[in-house]
Amino acid sequence: MNQDYIKSDHWSIIEEGFNAERVKSSESLFSIGNGAMGQRANFEENYSGETFQGSYIAGVYYPDKTRVGWWKNGYPEYFAKVLNAPNWIGINVFINNEPLDLNTCKEISDFKRELNMQEGWYKRTFKATLPNTIKVEVAITRFLSLDIDEVGAISYSIKVINQDANVKFVPYLDSGITNEDSNWDDKFWNTTVVEDFENRAFITSHTMKTNFKVCTFMQANAVYKDNEIIATKGDSSETFISAIIEKEVEKGEEITLYKFGGYTVSTNHENGKLQEAANIALDKASALGFHKLLEKQKNAWASIWEMSDISILGDVKAQQAIRFNIFQLNQTYLGTDSRLNIGPKGFTGEKYGGSTYWDTEAYCIPFYMATKDQQVARKLLKYRYNHLEKAIENAKKLGFVKGAALYPMVTMNGEECHNEWEITFEEIHRNGAIAFAIYNYYRYTGDYSYIPEMGLEVLIGISRFWQQRANFSSAKEKYVILGVTGPNEYENNVNNNWYTNYIAKWCLDFTTAQLQKVKEEYAEEYARIIDKTAVSDAEIKDWKTVAGKMYFPYSEENNVYLQQDGFLDKELIKVSNLDTSQRPINQKWSWDRILRSPYIKQADILQGFYFFEDHFTQEELEKHFDFYEPFTVHESSLSPCVHSIQAAKLGRMGQAYNFYLRTSRLDLDDYNKEVEEGLHITSMAGTWMSIVEGFGGMRIQDNALSFIPQIPEQWSSYSFKLNFRNTIITVTVNTKETSFSILGDQEVTIQVNHKKVVLIPGEVVKVTN
CATH class of the missing domain: 1.50.10.10 (Glycosyltransferase)
Incomplete structure (x- = not known):
């Protein structure tokens, strides 16, 4: 029996209802990335149930020594592993000093996750009753910026439903992380600097053996009734640093934490200038703010989809699936x-x-x-x-x-x-x-x-x-x-x-x-x-x-x-x-x-x-x-x-x-x-x-594009685009005919069902299937 909890939707991956047994699977399915880094859909707040923490930086790895019973000549000395990178997404939440933890809440309702593939963001909403009987309504949106690819952004909103309450956010960085997959339980990371400056915090660390240097950074502030609240200094240790934002929140009112975070890496910057680069990235993000950066995210994904989308009519599950695949490839x-x-x-x-x-x-x-x-x-x-x-x-x-x-x-x-x-x-x-x-x-x-x-x-x-x-x-x-x-x-x-x-x-x-x-x-x-x-x-x-x-x-x-x-x-x-x-x-x-x-x-x-x-x-x-x-x-x-x-x-x-x-x-x-x-x-x-x-039956034959189009009986039509030798060709197939159009200055000759067809810019050519 295959899992079937993902709701059918043309543009989103949706989960409704909280089930602890699905948490690790959903952490995979709702993953986000921007080519430079990526992360599983772990909860920002503490979760004491089973979870698979995972944040990753492109190209940063550790040579984990091979573990075999006996050695063989020519055997690889190590298994390279992309490392679970220092965690920047963490935001511990306390309501009247009671930690918000979905594994210990008395009741959870209206739980929903959405990965919006069209616009490139991940959102989680729910209502929860904490052990101290306080009820809250929570909404979190997260994305990894395509425009500033060293930066990710989080909006974390809490509305107190049944009484006034003290809401405390503790955004943090943590480099004391481990990999799920380790041959010898080696220490993969060594942390050298943990520091904060005003409302920003930084952890500088490097990988053991490969010596990739990484600065993990964050900036946090909150808004309550249109007033900004700046974070104050929290706890710190050799591998951890936090900030605190605390506010008495009236019943029915909402407080929102905004957090920017991410990584600067020695593969892209001079070793001694990682924190400087982190500040530059944060300056760019904070100058825009969460909502303008999100608008840029939507525009960037619209540009990607303009070329890579495959549209299917008549079969929502098939449509959702192909977009999920294309989305993850581009992430x-x-x-x-x-x-x-x-x-x-x-x-x-x-x-x-x-x-x-x-x-x-x-x-x-x-x-x-x-x-x-x-x-x-x-x-x-x-x-x-x-x-x-x-x-x-x-x-x-x-x-x-x-x-x-x-x-x-x-x-x-x-x-x-x-x-x-x-x-x-x-x-x-x-x-x-x-x-x-x-x-x-x-x-x-x-x-x-x-x-x-x-x-x-x-x-x-x-x-x-x-x-x-x-x-x-x-x-x-x-x-x-x-x-x-x-x-x-x-x-x-x-x-x-x-x-x-x-x-x-x-x-x-x-x-x-x-x-x-x-x-x-x-x-x-x-x-x-x-x-x-x-x-x-x-x-x-x-x-x-x-x-x-x-x-x-x-x-x-x-x-x-x-x-x-x-x-x-x-x-x-x-x-x-x-x-x-x-x-x-x-x-x-x-x-x-x-x-x-x-x-x-x-x-x-x-x-x-x-x-x-x-x-x-x-x-x-x-x-x-x-x-x-x-x-x-x-x-x-x-x-x-x-x-x-x-x-x-x-x-x-x-x-x-x-x-x-x-x-x-x-x-x-x-x-x-x-x-x-x-x-x-x-x-x-x-x-x-x-x-x-x-x-679509697309092939290259006689140095030209060739098509033998067919369509599943479950579909009424489908369409895709190809960039073929700098000419954009749009192909639309329905049950009766296939339509072709091109963007460019030149005519293009293709084959359809073994017959030559000439495509002219600005014209739609239709061929009977």
Whole structure:
């Protein structure tokens, strides 16, 4: 049974009624971020019930020493973790000296949370009866500014309902925090300065080992009957500082605390000037005030939605879901800093360390290419180029030579920092996803310049890895790749994972072709690259040999490629025959049992058919989909979106729609029973692909946009925009026709249902579905 407490709404995520068992899940679902920092939806006031405190700063991490029973050569020394940062949102509240704590209140009513995605703010309201019988009505609004991205803002209002009462706010900063996820219970932060000045407070601290320096800051004041109340000094300690705002409040009257807070970081400022930078940020915020800053927030989000929104008519749950996915992607990464990337949990939790995975290249880049300027996607590619030397070091640790590069499965700074052997050393297909992203970027944007400037060096390092990782099998008279884990992590240490072998072959072929193209068209860059990498004709010949003789396991009986050599040795019981009480199997079964089962965590061969669909016929896709989908449990967040796209390509819109709902509402409905750990940010880009590439049928063919539009029967229409080579194209699909319009100065020729269509600026072109 999936959770169902989130109310359906076109633009908001809404929870009504207080339930302590839902607190941690809602802390994830109502998370906010602005690309530079983010936080779970923890209560500002003290809460003594179960909670998962989480505030995070982009790019700030700690190398938590790996914890294993015994060491293995080449094993990562640490697991990088985005840290729970010092807490700036805290506001303890006392009514006649009784603490406001929703875990101890005698009665709570009218509790409501709203995450307004259209305008970029989070609000919580409720009525509560405290143990001392005083009744209060509370309203809190919070947002992280897009205009001043080091600043967050809180408005905290209290109305005393049944009598006059003393209301005391104690806004505070606290650097004495811990991570939920820690290998050795290390101390991650060291606090050096705790001080206040007038109505502002500052805590300066640094991370242990990595020495990121952070100034956490706040400013607080209150308004009662239009009169401002300035905070006075509160308590302080080595890791804590507070202020006090206290007022006798008449029955039926309201007092509102306004708090600005946030972080300045040594990655953006000189070390000795963090507090100065904090004061500048507070000056900007306080000059505007809470309400004007909120108006700027609404305008900034309106600008984001203007390009990235997908509008759906006729299906509120589907509409809410896609906007939630798009909203969280934009909260996590806005493309302003090429040093940053996209963690699988974003700013919503600590699982996976908050680091960079292959998800960025395989799932996120298409979203950012199409909804923002192409420079945003280019920055994501540049991130990998900047880490090329580290990728070469990673491969060298494993015994590879001559500049072979193995990009890390998980990273913060280019070093591998994953803790699981079967992923760290075996899930090498991530190299292929990075190479594919280079191709995909060029295919979509038409910007080839990245390849001679940076990308070709990356491709050479990756190809050197594949050539060395494959070995010749005399028995098969083919090159094989042994001991790997494919995207389907429910098969570890297998031989000849089809997806891995196929993407390895493709990488070798693609790199060879790009070397020739750069040689012919970019002679100066080619000479620089050859001088730097020392690629020889003999080496390229070796690449061609490996690619040309790569082995792919195949079943003549079933007429399909096999996921890996031993797949047919398994007891092939379909998911439909699996007792629902055994799901999800990753929470109910031993790992031994999972590895012996036929069950697929996520699309594996179908992932390959998605990347390289032009290499296969529709009939081949149908055979492989029908063979593997019945064994797929979709216990990876990255799985349903690929199946949705493939089902749509096969014309199975009922199935495609169900997979879309699963991927889009994965967190809202908590399909995998783990949302309290954080949201699945990177898979949310796959949700966008499900609509644009799945239902819309968008592809690049013959160097132009192509569409084969379809629509789920539950919808009356849907529309989206694409930034294609600096031309904005709006696509609207209804049950009868598809409409196209463009913004720009030039005509654009596209294909719709395999026929050429010319789009002219200022005109709407309609094509019958």
